[in-house]
C-alpha cells in the first residue's frame with residue numbers, strides 16, 4: 001500500500017536524523033492523495049510513540065498561457081478524480097478552466113516532506 005511505503009520511507013529518514021525522535025512534522029501534498037488515517041497508523045506501528053504533526057499543502061497549478069492560478073476545486077470533478085488516481089499524469093487530462101490550455105506548471109501540493117524532527 002501507498003501509505004505504508006511512504007511511512008517506511010519517512011520512518012527510516014527520521015531514524016537517520018534522530019536516535020529517539022519525539023516529535024516530527026510532515027507536509028503532505030494534496031496531489032499525493034494520502035489517506036491520513038492509514039499513514040498515521042503506519043507511522044505509529046513503525047516508530048512507536050512519536051508525536052506527529054501533519055500539515056496539508058493545497059495543490060496549486062499555474063497556467064503558462066493565461067497565467068492564472070488553478071486550484072483543484074476549480075477543475076471539474078472527473079478530472080479531479082483522475083488526478084487522485086494518477087497524480088503523476090496530471091498533465092494528460094487536466095486543462096486550464098479559464099483558457100483550456102494544457103500547458104501549466106505544478107506550483108504546490110506535490111510530494112511528502114519531513115519538515116522537522118525533534119528529539
Ligand SMILES: [Zn+2]
Pocket residue numbers: 063064065066067068096097098099100101
Ligand atoms: Zn489558462
